[in-house]
Amino acid sequence: MKSWAVETQILLQLLVLGAAKSALGAQRLYTPDWPSLDSRPLPDWFDEAKFGVFVHWGVFSVPAWGSEWFWWHWKGEGSLPYQLFMRENYPPGFSYADFGPQFTARFFDPDDWAKLFQAAGAKYVVLTTKHHEGFTNWPSPVSWNWNSKDVGPHRDLVGELGTAIRKRNIRYGLYHSLFEWFHPLYQLDKKNGFKTQYFVTAKTMPELYDLVNRYKPDLIWSDGDWEAPDGYWNSTGFLSWLYNDSPVKDEVVVNDRWGFNCSCRHGGYYNCADKFQPSSLPDHKWEMCTSVDKWSWGYRRTMSISDTASESEIIAELVQTVSLGGNYLLNIGPTKDGLIVPIFQERLLAIGKWLRVNGEAIYSSKPWRVQLEKNESVWYTSEGAAVYAIFLKWPENGVLSLKSPQTTSSTQIIMLGIQEDLEWSKSPHEDLLIHLPQLPPSALPSEFAWTIKMTGVE
Known part of the structure; x- marks a missing residue:
């Protein structure tokens, strides 16, 4: 019986291999190199979408002061204003990890968020799954006790929002930082001149594969790429799997942040830089990402109305971006409780109101011969x-x-x-x-x- 089973298995494998070979002409395989990966056509849905909402949310939403780079400014740079803020507001010995339990998401209602994003006219939403602080908004199997299931909300924030977003036929994108400021394995690789890949093997790649297989995102918004080349991150190997074998291989879209040598050169569509805005029509699909709060991507308790982009400024940017062939991704930062403050709601609803009248000129449009x-x-x-x-x-x-x-x-x-x-x-x-x-x-x-x-x- 064992011999028959083995022979049958071999025969089945040969049949599958033969079928795969015969299908090579019909299905193009992307090899793990940039010339091949860059030749992949961008799925149509992204260019048709034009407008998306970006959400920066994490443990940095607890201090909610300065910016989402709070931990780095406090401990990495040793910035005096951040040290004074901690001294005046928290007890001695308080660590960044102590913020974790305070990231409660107590009032987070994913359906309320999804309704707001739909009313804003957004065709895709990109949620922070993990920022440079390393805290994951899903139960990552390689982020023990530093994820939203073990600490703080005790919820799968990525999964819950994804379910609510997709009920409204909005595309779901996941932001993921390749690196983490203070992870000891990343610090070791950095000390070794990125000749070792302990962090990539143990943390970055397992999380990217887990996010894709678990949540099947329409978009992966990669970040945290600027300290090391794509070869360190194994970016081309991951993207080859993503385009060939993953459960989202036909529809998934990625950006260009896969190593310090990739921005505005390799990947799917181009971000080039935060708040990038070209002066003439680029020859490659691009996206402008910007934030309602001009000084931060995460929520700030000290934000004033003068720190925010006005409705007219936002709509002018949207119009200019789409005219030049780009997509417009507008960021808001929820509170630690999971609330989207009224000023952000107002801005999003104003865009939705404008798009209900003028969306015909935006969605699915193409640049004209004159911009x-x-x-x-x-x-x-x-x-x-x-x-x-x-x-x-x-x-x-x-x-x-x-x-x-x-x-x-x-x-x-x-x-x-x-x-x-x-x-x-x-x-x-x-x-x-x-x-x-x-x-x-x-x-x-x-x-x-x-x-x-x-x-x-x-």
Whole structure:
């Protein structure tokens, strides 16, 4: 019986191998090198999504002071303001680990979060699974007693939010830091000039594989890459598995932070740098990540209204980013209790309100042949036969002047949110003059950033 079973198993393996070989022509395999990995087409959903919400949440949300880099500024740099903050607010001998039990997430309601993100018009959400402090927001098997199941919330935060997000057909992305400031194995590898990989083998890679197999993310937002090359991180090996064999191989999207030599060069889409914003149309899909709080990604108790980006600033950035072919990922930082404070809610709801009127010019759009009318603060997008001109300033004379669109005998022009055709004419210099609706500000479809839809233009 044993011999028959072994022979049967070998035969089955040969059949599987033969089937795999015959399928090679139909299914391209990605080898663990950048030329092969970079040749993978980006799944369509990401470019169509355009707008996502970033969530920075972790033990750093407990001190909620300075920034999410609190531990590094306090102990890594020995920054005097951070030392004074600890001396004035916590007892002697208080360690960063002592913040862990205070990260309670007591009021965290994943369905409330998901409803808010849906109302904001977000098509994807990226949650911090582990920042540089090493605390994991899921029960990582290689982060004993420094994860959200063992300490603090005693909950699987990554899993709970993922379930709520996906119920609303929003894509789910996971932020993951490759490195950890004070992990002894990482410090050893660093001391060895990254010639050893104790930390990668014991911590980074087991966690990445666990996150993919457990939660099946649509996106992996890698970070913490800047101290070591991709070869140290085994990045190409992981991405080869991700693209070929993982449960999300056909739909998953990744960014470009896989080693200090990768940013803006290798990976899926490009982040290039925090708050990166190109001045002209890039030739590769990119994403601008920025934060409502201009000074921090994590929640700060001392944040004031003047520290936050206004609704008009955020929408202008969104419009500019999409016009230049990018996605816009806007960050908020919840409190240690799991609450999203009102100012963040207000900003997100304002974007959702604007997108309900103007989203046709944003979602699934493509850059037009011209991106910007510089004199008029007008940004262009396109979708099929339609060209959209989004203008950020209402002209004083009520007439929008555009140099770029060429009209035809079939030209039709409307403003999104107002279905009546708009009158238009040509200036002596052949500029297109669009006569805007004569309405009081309260009757306009948007408070700022209005969209003209043109068909039959070249």
